[in-house]
Amino acid sequence: MNSLIRHKGWTWGFRSTVVLYFVILIVLPILGVYYNSFSSGLGSFTESVSDPIAWKSVLLTLKLAVIAAITNVLLGTMIAWVLIRYKFRGRALLNSLVDLPFALPTAVGGLMILLLLGPGSLIGGLAESLGFTIVFHQPAIVIAMVFVTFPFVIRAVQPLLEELDASEEEAAYTMGAKPSRVFFQVILPSMAPGMIGGGMLAFSRALAEFGAVVLVAGNIPGRTLVSSVYIFGEVESDNPAGAAAVSIILLTLSFLILWLISLMQMRGRRS
Amino acid sequence: MRRLWIGLTYLVFFVLIAAPLGRMTMGAFSEGWSGFWNALTRPEALHALLMTGYVVVVVTLLNTLFGIMTALYLVRANWLGRRLKSLLNSIVDLPYAVSPVIGGLMIVLLLGPDSALGALFEQIGVKIVYAFPGMVIATLFVTFPLMVREVMPVLQEIGSQQEEAASTLGAYGWTTFWKVTWPSIRWAVIYGVILTVARSLGEFGAVLVVSGNIMNRTQTATTLVYQDVENFNVTAAGGIALVLAAFSAGLLLLMEWSKRRKGGH
Numbered sequence: 001m002n003s004l005i006r007h008k009g010w011t012w013g014f015r016s017t018v019v020l021y022f023v024i025l026i027v028l029p030i031l032g033v034y035y036n037s038f039s040s041g042l043g044s045f046t047e048s049v050s051d052p053i054a055w056k057s058v059l060l061t062l063k064l065a066v067i068a069a070i071t072n073v074l075l076g077t078m079i080a081w082v083l084i085r086y087k088f089r090g091r092a093l094l095n096s097l098v099d100l101p102f103a104l105p106t107a108v109g110g111l112m113i114l115l116l117l118g119p120g121s122l123i124g125g126l127a128e129s130l131g132f133t134i135v136f137h138q139p140a141i142v143i144a145m146v147f148v149t150f151p152f153v154i155r156a157v158q159p160l161l162e163e164l165d166a167s168e169e170e171a172a173y174t175m176g177a178k179p180s181r182v183f184f185q186v187i188l189p190s191m192a193p194g195m196i197g198g199g200m201l202a203f204s205r206a207l208a209e210f211g212a213v214v215l216v217a218g219n220i221p222g223r224t225l226v227s228s229v230y231i232f233g234e235v236e237s238d239n240p241a242g243a244a245a246v247s248i249i250l251l252t253l254s255f256l257i258l259w260l261i262s263l264m265q266m267r268g269r270r271s
Numbered sequence: 272m273r274r275l276w277i278g279l280t281y282l283v284f285f286v287l288i289a290a291p292l293g294r295m296t297m298g299a300f301s302e303g304w305s306g307f308w309n310a311l312t313r314p315e316a317l318h319a320l321l322m323t324g325y326v327v328v329v330v331t332l333l334n335t336l337f338g339i340m341t342a343l344y345l346v347r348a349n350w351l352g353r354r355l356k357s358l359l360n361s362i363v364d365l366p367y368a369v370s371p372v373i374g375g376l377m378i379v380l381l382l383g384p385d386s387a388l389g390a391l392f393e394q395i396g397v398k399i400v401y402a403f404p405g406m407v408i409a410t411l412f413v414t415f416p417l418m419v420r421e422v423m424p425v426l427q428e429i430g431s432q433q434e435e436a437a438s439t440l441g442a443y444g445w446t447t448f449w450k451v452t453w454p455s456i457r458w459a460v461i462y463g464v465i466l467t468v469a470r471s472l473g474e475f476g477a478v479l480v481v482s483g484n485i486m487n488r489t490q491t492a493t494t495l496v497y498q499d500v501e502n503f504n505v506t507a508a509g510g511i512a513l514v515l516a517a518f519s520a521g522l523l524l525l526m527e528w529s530k531r532r533k534g535g536h
Contacts, residue, residue: 011444015350018340025412026362029377030369036380075283082280086273094284096527101288103519103526105473107493108512111500112291115298115509147287208370210476211493215500228372228476235376235480244380247373254368262361 033251037244048245056222057230058249064138064226065206068145073199075146076153077191083154084161101150106211109147113140114216136218141226144212149202156198157191164190197261204257207250292516299509310510318487319495319511323472325403326491330410330471335464338418339456345419346426347434363419366412374412375480378405401483406491409477414470421463422456429455462529469522473515 037045049055083095101109117124118135127134134140164187172182210228218224219233227246234243299307310316344351345360366374382389383400392399399405429452437447475493482489484498492511499508 014340015344015348018337018344021337022341022359022362025408025415026365029374029381029412030365032381033373033377078276079280079283082276086277088277090281094280096523097284097288099523099526100520103469103473103523105475105493105496105512105515105519107475107496108295108473108515108519109291111496111508111512112295114500115505116291116294121294147291150287204368208368208373210370210372211497215497228370231370231372231376232476232480235372235379240376240380240383240385243376247370247376250370251368251373254370255365258364258368259361262364 030251033244033247037241037248040241044241045245048242049249051242053221053225054230054242054246057225057227058246060138060222060224061207061226061228061250064141065145065203068142068149068206069199069203071142071146072149072153072202073195076150076198076202077157077195080154080157080161080191080194084158098151098154101147106148106209107215110144110212110215113144113147113212117143117216135216136224138224140216141213141224144216145206145209148209148212149205152202152205153195153198156194156201158194160191160194161187193264197264200257200261204254207254295509295512295516298505299513301506301509306506307510307513310507311514313507315486315490316492316495316507316511319490319492320514322403322406322490323492326406326410326474326478327468327471329407330414331464331467333407334411334414334418334467335460338415338463338467339422339460342419342422342426343452346423347431363416366415369412371413371474371476372480375409375477378409378412378477378481382408400481401485401489403489405481406478406489409481410471410474413474413477414467417466417470418460418463421459421466425456425459426452458529458532461532462526465522465526465529469519469526472518472522 037048079094079098083091083098114135115121117127117140119125119128119133124133124135134143168186169182172186177185208228209226210232213226214229214232217226217229219229225233227250231243231246231250234240234246299310302309311320341363345356345363348356351359369377379400380386382392382405384390384393389400397404399408433451434447437451438444442450473493474491475497478491479494479497482491482494484490484494486498490498492515496508496512496515499505499511
């Protein structure tokens with residue numbers, strides 16, 4: 001057996017299989033989308049993108065993803081703080097529940113929000129009697145995005161708070177600083193990298209989100225049609241070129257964010 | 272002050288997680304046990320659950336194998352240049368940045384019936400898109416980084432000294448892997464497997480685009496939930512979704528357990 005495996009041919013076989021798998025599975029499909037949307041010239045690309053339904057969906061997605069990311073930065077920082085700093089009943093349970101939105105299928109997440117806030121439900125009915133609807137409108141999309149990206153900021157801020165040296169805080173208090181000043185000058189700066197990094201991850205995930213959003217968004221062009229749902233619609237109506245054009249806008253954005261995050265991490269490690 | 276923050280945290284968890292979960296459970300049982308049971312034992316539901324099972328098994332096997340090997344090569348291989356290695360290293364993360372729908376679209380563009388490759392496969396009688404292979408490829412794409420990213424840090428941490436010692440003492444590649452490398456990456460691999468299972472169980476966007484969502488043929492559990500909602504059959508959707516949620520919660524518990532084991536190692 002060993003002499004068989006020692007054979008050079010095996011080593012080369014293994015190596016080329018892994019590299020091929022890598023290239024075919026990851027690199028080729030991504031290049032394929034870029035190739036496909038530019039294959040019939042720049043003209044058809046700009047034509048697909050300048051369709052008002054297309055660019056409005058991109059703008060809407062950006063807007064809602066920013067709102068969702070900011071919400072998550074605020075909520076996530078607070079929750080990370082509470083889970084690290086306070087000892088209380090149910091803390092361990094809450095800490096494990098944080099990851100639930102990652103573990104749940106996104107379609108299940110969408111269905112949960114639909115059932116909770118939809119027409120005929122308690123909250124949905126209440127909102128309707130107040131004169132506005134949640135589901136099939138923009139608030140529902142934001143809620144779905146917040147739900148799906150919930151763990152990012154918490155999990156990014158928690159380790160930073162754990163590492164924060166208690167003596168720094170104590171020193172600030174001993175020198176007579178007020179709690180609010182300690183928070184803004186000692187604690188907040190040390191949480192900031194996690195808030196920014198987690199927020200950017202949440203933003204890029206919210207941009208890409210499909211499963212939860214498709215179930216709760218009304219998909220009205222220009223008002224509640226986000227890009228991922230638009231892409232799905234274009235594929236369904238057999239217009240892959242239009243789908244590819246919007247896809248590469250989203251893809252390029254996400255790649256930029258990913259690159260920024262890794263740049264930040266590299267700088268953080270060096271300093 | 273303290274009370275306020277803890278209360279607010281509980282409130283967020285209740286609104287965002289507990290209430291929706293509870294409401295969905297109620298929805299699944301809105302017609303009692305029999306409604307729930309009927310939703311699960313419909314022929315299309317059984318088929319969809321089976322389909323999800325097949326996809327999960329195939330994807331987890333392939334990605335575990337290739338994920339470990341990719342991680343090994345990216346950390347240890349000398350035959351890859353440093354530049355190339357760091358390029359490949361950043362490519363590993365790309366599926367994270369790609370929206371699942373776009374992941375599905377990529378495969379349709381590359382292997383769909385209108386593409387050159389797809390036509391080629393069609394001629395030899397293999398259907399990829401709107402069939403099982405396409406669904407597996409889509410899920411492979413989405414879950415690829417999980418295993419690599421779990422195993423790589425462990426490999427970096429343990430360093431290559433022990434492995435080098437083993438091979439100096441005359442152990443062959445395979446023996447070194449099983450006797451030296453495997454015991455230290457074992458828990459990371461198990462954690463990666465759980466993550467991959469969870470992600471492929473719940474994959475929706477990519478599979479929806481690639482499978483075409485054909486009932487009793489290429490429908491998976493998550494795409495069945497979507498179809499039930501589109502058909503306003505909320506009870507049925509809730510039933511399937513509850514089963515999926517139970518699985519995910521179980522996997523989450525396993526994750527916590529293996530994280531503790533991994534940390535203790």
